[in-house]
Amino acid sequence: MLRFIVGRVTGMIVVLFVTSIVLFAIIQLPAGDYLSTMLAENQGSGGSAEFADRLRQLYRLDQPFIVQYLGWIGGIVQGDLGYSFELKRPVAELIGSRLGTSLLVEGIAVIVMWGFAVPIGIYSAVRLYSIGDYTFTILGFLGLAIPNFLLGLLIMYFTFVTTGQLLGGLFSPQLADAPWSLAKLMDFIAHAWAPILVIATGGMAYLIRVMRANLIDELKKPYVDFARLRGLSEWRLILKYPVRIALNPLISSIGYVLPSLISSSIIVSVVFNLPTPGPMLLRALMAQDMYLAGALVLLMATLTIIGTFISDIILAAVDPRIRLA
Template sequence: MFTFLMHRVLVMVPTLLVISVITFLIIRLPPGDYLSNQIEELKSQGEQAAVEKAEFLRKQYALDEPILTQYGIWMGFLPHQGRYSGILQGDFGWSFEFNRPVNEVVGDRLMLTVVLNFAAILFTYLVAFPIGVYSATRQYSIGDYGFTFLGYLGLATPNFLLALVMLFFFNLWFGLSIGGLMDPTYEGQPWSWGKSMSVLSHMIIPTIIIGTSGTAAMIRRLRANLLDELQKQYVVTGRAKGLPPTRLLIKYPIRMALNPFVADIGNLLPSIVSGSAIVSVVLSLPTVGPLLLQSLQSLDQYLAGSILFFLSILTVIGMFISDLLLAALDPRIRLAGGATR
């Protein structure tokens, strides 16, 4: 197991390196950058002093260098005489739109994004597992038909549309606004017990909205996998030998059916993160989703690149966790390869 763990960790390094290259190329695809566009606008307005300041920032952050040099400086592989030391040194650059370091702009948004997405994934698994098992063990029952209908409804309803509907009805029925992740009095304040409790209470509705589509898909997948296992010969043999149904179900079929269920952790994380961006805009959630959209629109490359790279790291970590859980769950998976003797 230790060898497998070290192998997976070593594979993550080149994976993140390739992701960093792709991320940088994506944010550099649009022509120009934030400062270039600003310089052209200032020149048209005749503001020479502001133009000189913008050109100075271009040199400070290596935006006048070739693209490969910019990438090396962005990651911290190459030294730079300006103010930027690179991601590997913990410097994520300067947000030109907000005129502040990226570390300060992102700030608590990264932590709130991680907490919200973790809560959505936890909600997905806690809801999908019992419903999927129930639907598979009671196939074609009224409950199975009901959960199947809700599953298809969840798959067909976009998260942002569900957010708009809940915003409307909560305001109509209760006179409440469910937007934001904390009371307005705590915004911009240091973390405290009251602020933490406010975040937890405001997180319930966004967690349900973001986790709905993932939950519906996971229920269908677990139901199909478990139904397939229940038809196999070892289950029929176990029933013929008189094994209690609950013991037979837990010991073998559920365990085997959980393989795709667990493997989806890596795929679920990026889908939840990408799906929550529009929901965050609709619900005014202070996560990195709205910030990413804004930075891409304004070509604020250091801010956009840092957020995309962070989300990629979350995805790689999710895949790593799913691999470890699969290795621990199913002894048929050979950690070192080769045939079982």
């Protein structure tokens, strides 16, 4: 197991290094940069031109690619993520101010997603072609078919029509900057249930289908019949053997859960006006704010690599055959 972990960690470092180079190159592919756009908008005024020149020298924007990359990655290693030219604040400060909110919303959504998807998938596989299975199948297809933004808009519309409440944000204006209390917690629940439901719905439908399909395949294998012959109770048999193996594809999807803390809720965050990094990433890409966009995308790549590593470790613990791969 130790050899397996060391090999995965070594691979993570190499992949992250290569990813950072490719990412930095892609961000610089569009013609020009934010400073050029700023000068064009201000028609090259003296103060703006002088400020832009100072920023170019400070962040080596007038240097070759390799010099810029080494300066960028060296700063990240030291904890300096750069400076947002558009928002005029350090990137680390901007990301830190929104990351906590994103972790809270997405974390609850992931718990809801897995908490419902796994039991429903097990039930649908065990009660194959029953009324419950057909019902969950239809709901699953609807969850996959309806786009998140459309579901969000529908929830906002019907909530406003039925209750008069306009959903948006995570807190009421008077409690947005207040310290956490019971009143703020209840206000958060009143606002956050809709985006959490929308984020969880699409992923839940996918997990239900995967769990159902894999468990159906496992229940048809000879070892299940042999376990029944030994006298094991039905639910104990199902939970101890087939479910454990059927969970492997779901565990492997953990690698995509962590980066979703930033990326998956971009459209939902825009619809519900959530203070998460998603809209900030979209805005940075559109404005060519290279250091902010680069830091967010690199963070997503890092979370993907870490999530894949975590899923590999869990898979190796659940299924010893993985260690031989």
